[in-house]
Amino acid sequence: MSTSSNNTASVGSKISVRGLRKSFGSNEVLKGLDVEITEGEVVCVIGPSGSGKSTFLRCLNKLDELSAGTVIVDGFNLGDKTVDLNEVRQHIGMVFQHFNLFPHMTVLQNIMLAPVELKKESKVDARATALTLLDRVGLADKADARPGQLSGGQKQRVAIARSLAVNPDIMLFDEATSALDPEMVGEVLQVIRDLAAEGMTMVVVTHEMGFAREVADRVIFMADGVIVEEGTPAELFGNPQQERTQDFLAKVL
């Protein structure tokens, strides 16, 4: 596991972001980001609300259009019109704050949908994979439940299993525990922690500072659409260089 930040494109670069800008109308949310993430790296993004953390994450699989700059993921340039986004997205799993499970399907159907529709697996194989994934997130007994019957923590674990079903090599977490009751945060963080331990490349937008400190290889602090400071958890939490980082950490820690 790499332990230091790396601002130049390296051979092992999994995600390469250059001069990324994003505006909604006249409101510029991202004002030029440069980020390199290497394979197997776990990057946590922290910062106050409205700093652009989530937008940055959504630009990495192009759920939001880029206004300027380049994003290269797994060698695919997302700005290139000829790139098949659906293909790229199969390499990138995404977990949302509000789970976004499909309410009209069972847990198993939620997980099997993409592998079957994308013809990656036969129904029988997809079912076996889904059951394995459910077992992995500790919900093997919920296969035939509907999302409405699950607790928030269970829903989020199903959502993680669902995004793992297409076998991604990058995972994006968008405030995955923010909508959860406190007693359920732990079970979800544990799943993410396990993924990190397996060497998954991950970008985690989070408010859980303790988790970031524990799991991250690198922490990025964003404010007002720019990266204010980044470093190892020890550097950023132990010895923040910028005043804004210090202010923010003083409030949340």
Place this chain on the structure above:
Amino acid sequence: MNMSRARKLSVAVTALLALASGFAGVSAVAASQPNSHVQPQAAVAGETYVIGTDTTFAPFEYRKDGELTGIDMDLIRDIAANQGFTVEIKSLGFDAALQALQSNQVDGVIAGMSITDERKLVFDFSDPYFDSGVQMAVAEDNTEITGYADLAGETVVAKRGSEGETFANSIKDEYGFTVKALADSATMYDDVKAGNSVAVFDDYPVLAYGINQNNGLKSVTEKEQGSSYGFAVNKGQNPELLAAFNTGLAELKSNGEYQSILDTYLKQPAPVAASGFFGLLSDSLPALMKGLGLTLLATGLSIVVALVLGVLFGFFKVSESRVLRGLASIYVSIFRGTPLLVQAFFFYFGLPQLTGQPIDVLTAGVLTLSLNAGAYMTEIVRGGIQSVDPGQTEAGRSLGLGYVTTMRRVVLPQAVKIMTPSFINQFVMTLKDTSLLAVIGFAELTYQGQQIYAANFRTGETLLIVAALYFIVINLLTMLSNKLDKRFNK
């Protein structure tokens, strides 16, 4: 009906006589049957002409046991037989028949129409076939109105665009009354009986026939010297049809057939004994059921087309293309922003005038209803899709599923569930809207009801039956739809 049956009999008898008595018989056939094979009008022989008429102008045209009958009907059919052409009668309503003639939807109109200078500007008229005149009638129990002088400050009713209206307007200032126009005789009589108007001005044969049918009115003035009725074709069109009508009319007059037609309808028809409500029910049910069938047919076809339009334009509305969104918005605002009735008139009368291509009434009706309902369906589809949490689409897309797959597997199943109650609602609305197609002469349930009370003047009871049929069918269909909704959208 009686006329033509009697004629056939006489033909058969004379034919037998001819066989029996040789030469003398042959001349008898020629005399009593100066028909197609004797002196056919070359131009019209074998042709079929579409003739428009009023729905409710007894005794000139009305329905008896579901069949169109009356002076005009017997006259045009006998003239057609006499001149060797065929007619297809379209019972449209007076205004509608004239508009249909102008848009060449029909070849001719016979509808107890007065020959006036104004009408001569747009139509060519035959020789007059009936001398009419306007008469005034009041409710049977009204003893206060005995002449025009008693009308001061009152409201009278006349048929829109008719000679009665013209006459009433010509004397309204002199006597100080107000004229209200309605579309058909039965409605006018009910208006007088209900006390909304004190008197009605109508053509005397119509009035006389209605009074004899116990319509609850009495005439209180002498007939005004009026104009004459003529058969009309569109200006400059079908001159051979007009010529054939004139020749045929002259022949019917000379052989006595004309007078016998008039006598059948005008010479003191016996007052009909009013049957009870259940008598009316059993008499009217066959025609009403036929109408109900057409109502359901038009509803079914319209809903299917509207569903296709709604889904298509609904997707346009939520698409990323500005052009498609604009297209859908224009479509919706046009059809939601104009009355259905105006749309029906436009598609049936206006469109043929613009394109020169006639359109049949079912097509025009379904076109109207489906385009109209389609606009509402578009909004239902748009609303349904947009009410699904955008996070659902994002989840689908982030898994690598394409737009279509995400729509099909993730968004639509949820949207359809949201839309279904609105769909059922629109379905019921469209079924009820079919009743508006009565105005363009589409023979659906309401139209059949109008036909029935136009002939028997039992408006209230007939409408009650019509309303009950709508009520039963709509509630049955709603129950069925809700049951299906529950089953498939758990």
